[in-house]
Amino acid sequence: MNIQKVEMFHVSMELVQPFHTHLETVKERPCIILKVTDETGISGWGEVVAFSSPWYTEETVDTAWHMLEDYFIPAIFKKEWLDPRAVLDTLDSWKRNPMAKAGLEIAIWDLFAKRAKQPLAKYIGGVREVVKAGVVVGVDTPERMIHTIQTRVEEGYQRIKVKIEPAKDYKMLMKIKNAFPNVDILADANSAYTLEDIERIKNLDSLGLLMIEQPLAADDLVEHALLQKELTTPVCLDESIVSYQDAKNAIRIGSCKTMSIKIGRVGGLRNAIAIHDLCMENDIPVWCGGMLEMGISRAFNIALATLPNFTLPGDISSSDRYWKKDITFPKVVVKNGEVKVSSNPGIGVEVDEEYVKKISLRTRSFFSKTT
Ligand SMILES: O=C(O)CCC(=O)c1ccccc1C(=O)O
Numbered sequence: 001m002n003i004q005k006v007e008m009f010h011v012s013m014e015l016v017q018p019f020h021t022h023l024e025t026v027k028e029r030p031c032i033i034l035k036v037t038d039e040t041g042i043s044g045w046g047e048v049v050a051f052s053s054p055w056y057t058e059e060t061v062d063t064a065w066h067m068l069e070d071y072f073i074p075a076i077f078k079k080e081w082l083d084p085r086a087v088l089d090t091l092d093s094w095k096r097n098p099m100a101k102a103g104l105e106i107a108i109w110d111l112f113a114k115r116a117k118q119p120l121a122k123y124i125g126g127v128r129e130v131v132k133a134g135v136v137v138g139v140d141t142p143e144r145m146i147h148t149i150q151t152r153v154e155e156g157y158q159r160i161k162v163k164i165e166p167a168k169d170y171k172m173l174m175k176i177k178n179a180f181p182n183v184d185i186l187a188d189a190n191s192a193y194t195l196e197d198i199e200r201i202k203n204l205d206s207l208g209l210l211m212i213e214q215p216l217a218a219d220d221l222v223e224h225a226l227l228q229k230e231l232t233t234p235v236c237l238d239e240s241i242v243s244y245q246d247a248k249n250a251i252r253i254g255s256c257k258t259m260s261i262k263i264g265r266v267g268g269l270r271n272a273i274a275i276h277d278l279c280m281e282n283d284i285p286v287w288c289g290g291m292l293e294m295g296i297s298r299a300f301n302i303a304l305a306t307l308p309n310f311t312l313p314g315d316i317s318s319s320d321r322y323w324k325k326d327i328t329f330p331k332v333v334v335k336n337g338e339v340k341v342s343s344n345p346g347i348g349v350e351v352d353e354e355y356v357k358k359i360s361l362r363t364r365s366f367f368s369k370t371t
């Protein structure tokens with residue numbers, strides 16, 4: 001297979017509700033959408049999930065745009081592709097920039113699955129017809145959060161995630177747990193604590209949380225291991241796992257009991273699958289993390305979550321939780337706490353290309369030299 005054309009769209013959409021963490025509030029969500037077309041005219045779609053500023057990880061929309069136009073896109077025209085797993089071997093001749101690499105790599109996976117006339121979930125070895133849905137409830141007063149959680153539980157979501165920080169943890173979580181003793185509650189700290197806060201974190205142990213996500217710094221696998229030894233609540237790593245090697249190290253020293261896998265954060269679908277397999281061999285259950293994504297990335301998350309070791313509900317929610325109008329159709333809907341996996345070829349959703357063009361702030365097309 002040869003790539004003949006790559007189109008890049010820098011788009012932006014307003015979230016239905018602003019997304020608050022202790023690090024950043026996201027109201028307007030930019031993204032890079034990628035369309036790759038082969039010699040037979042079949043196209044695959046990708047999405048780069050970096051934000052406009054480096055609050056979550058170091059990449060931004062602008063750094064990703066730069067890496068894609070100056071390095072990654074020119075490189076993929078130079079090869080004939082027989083397997084989507086080979087794409088990262090080429091892109092990994094440059095360091096890091098996982099979200100930029102992933103955006104391009106996933107578009108090629110979609111293209112391969114479409115050429116094989118198979119749904120992506122089947123193409124990667126998925127085993128589920130439906131995946132479990134979880135949702136994030138934004139920081140607010142405990143009363144309003146309890147009200148929102150009630151609605152989400154009625155909608156069927158199987159797990160509720162709330163953001164915590166030292167100034168807003170035990171009391172808020174206790175109110176929530178008292179109101180919903182049988183609901184799985186996950187607390188995500190986005191690195192708001194240090195090991196000096198160990199007594200504060202240990203205090204959360206009595207709440208029976210499903211897990212605590214990324215309590216400490218992104219680059220601290222060792223301190224997460226020390227913390228996990230002192231806690232009964234499972235530690236889940238998010239920002240700390242940006243490569244297969246990170247996952248291997250975390251497992252080796254016991255930094256966590258579960259992981260959130262995000263295709264963008266780990267540099268592509270091949271790596272996400274490999275980390276899934278590694279965790280499965282080591283009895284570490286995983287779940288699919290979310291990035292406030294648009295419909296293309298959401299479709300990839302659903303396909304990824306059909307792999308056997310995705311036994312925990314992920315940040316996989318209805319399109320309506322994020323967007324008035326998404327760039328893909330049909331919409332993702334949660335029914336009885338589950339999302340149905342598409343049986344259409346590739347990512348299984350159509351991209352509304354006219355709409356993508358309409359909301360684009362900049363676009364660029366690249367062509368193979370041989371056309
Ligand atoms: O619903 C979602 O898409 C995930 C929400 C979420 O927690 C998140 C969103 C953007 C960036 C980082 C994170 C995170 O998991 O820390």
Ligand SMILES: [Mg+2]
Pocket residue numbers: 188190213214238239
């Ligand atoms: Mg997180």
